[in-house]
Amino acid sequence: MAKNTVGRLIAGNSTDSADIVYATGFFAPDEFFYAEVDGHKYAFVSVLEFARAKAEMNQDVTVVDWAEISARAGSEYRGCLPAGISRVFGITKWIVPPRFPFCYVQQLKQFGIEVELENGMFFPQRKIKTAKEIEFIRAAMKATEEAQCQVREFIAESTVNAQGYLEWKGKTLTCELIRSEVEAEFKRKSFSAVGTIISCGPDSALPHCTGSGPIVAGAPVIADIFPRSDVNGYWGDMTRTYVKGKACRRLREMHAAVLKVNESVEAMLKPGIECSAMQDFCIRTIEGAGFRTGHDADGIPCGFFHGLGHSLGLEIHEAPRFALSDHELLKPGHVITVEPGVYYHDIGGVRIEDTVLITETGIENFCTLTKELEVS
């Protein structure tokens, strides 16, 4: 008890803390705690989760019942489990992740226990995916590609009515219909997709607009599909843009510019490439193709105004990212998206996104599906 020990501590559940899932492999809807002390790993769970946690948690993690901590720490620690853990393990300072809840910092302070932020990522090794993690992501990407095929089939199987709307099996084909069928099919494969983007026309110029209403022939349909495995928590992410029938010249030019960036970047990617250089390349290439970035007359952002890509794993958006501020060099084992886009509110948007693994010599592209714009 008189030791002056520094430990590492996470508080979270399997939805809001990728770190706690990474450390424990355990899925729980309610908050629990994970600690590293003197090279040992512990998880602290309520009696409600105790038996399940012992059965399901990574074998190198010792599962402890909250009640045991409360009993050993004493009544003055009632209602403040992190302080009780500190007392039992003789901790005087915890290193915590960036999003550690402030309420526990305050409670620990009252017991004289220091809290310090981890300098950087809590588990920097999460950036380099292991063979097992790559398999999980590959499986997620396979399901995601199947969903893209499903979207393409909806459009291909539809006919165009007199108003220019798509009709599928006697119904108006809507963004909502495609989204609900795609997301339902994911559940059959033990994946969860929420907020799948199926947006058409002007809506597709808002990159995070999920989309609503009928699919219109000749207008761009952006399908940005990003499911999470219910079993292991890993994500997939992939975008295609479709047009039923013929696209106008401007849309074809937008598509050609975006496709060129997507393919050029994928051809350049390999270990040692600096993330910011790819973002810079994308900005310059899209500008060079004549697509201006800024705000339109209505004050709506237009052109290319998001990151070229982000890593993914247990989080849908992880580091490193293709951003001007990210000077990290790519390494084998990084898994990152390549998703250039251009957006103008009058016509809509075009985005093409693959998820790729950085290998020793280049990339493995998890996406094999065509990037063609027009669907007849």
Place this chain on the structure above:
Amino acid sequence: MAKNTVGRLIAGNSTDSADIVYATGFFAPDEFFYAEVDGHKYAFVSVLEFARAKAEMNQDVTVVDWAEISARAGSEYRGCLPAGISRVFGITKWIVPPRFPFCYVQQLKQFGIEVELENGMFFPQRKIKTAKEIEFIRAAMKATEEAQCQVREFIAESTVNAQGYLEWKGKTLTCELIRSEVEAEFKRKSFSAVGTIISCGPDSALPHCTGSGPIVAGAPVIADIFPRSDVNGYWGDMTRTYVKGKACRRLREMHAAVLKVNESVEAMLKPGIECSAMQDFCIRTIEGAGFRTGHDADGIPCGFFHGLGHSLGLEIHEAPRFALSDHELLKPGHVITVEPGVYYHDIGGVRIEDTVLITETGIENFCTLTKELEVS
């Protein structure tokens, strides 16, 4: 700028912060900020979300582009948006919710800005549901009841094979099959359910075990179904326990004890009732019926060892709760679950859960489905 102003600040996305959804009505996958200053409400979003946020956010919230804050605050605030907001609005102290990320507290401190935890809930008014919120929960509960009917039908339509396993349309009926079909159907109604509990036999004695493997005749099947609306973010929650064919005497006694508590509590609920009294009643009644709570010979918790119920709304688990430590008095507008259960690892568990609205005189029960155990 020389003002000494206190503001209220939230950082989060629509998955991890119910408070930010409550304040803005806006769904975003990435973190954004919400602030209240001098009676005005602001949301701070990236350029990626700006146009959509202006269109979709609650009308009393002013949407501000992060770039505008960066430009006005000056280059020394680059990379620390909360500090930039503080500078622009002349804030010297922020009041924040319990789970406010510690990294921002540290950043703000470096700029001399104080951070204080809200004493209690950030929006205590979230406990008392408005008419609109009650409609959202009623709709979620309607979909949840339909899912329970779907589970009951799976069991009713199945036959029992020579090994005692259920067969449905020529396939072995498994927990996984029921779960994936129930969760797929939710997506068709714009709800998301993840981790739906369909557990059978000994697994059903672990209250949060999601369940796996074949459904066995005569064994308890716990179906605990809790979807969230993709459109408004409100939850539903409901549990039934089923047995295909005849239940043994012990299981029938467990069911009778649980049903009695469920019905007795629901008959007692009305404004002024203390939450802890209901938990105490449940513990005593289950004990009085001869069901011991503790640990079995294998160290697995048994009997009744969870809360009798929790409120729900934008979070699946909210205050007040039926717990010995919760002395809050029920009020009209509270929406709370009533979910007694008993669990023994040799036989399995029985849990019956309704979600009810506290009214002026008693309750409105959102659940009308039978609580019968046996399905023929």
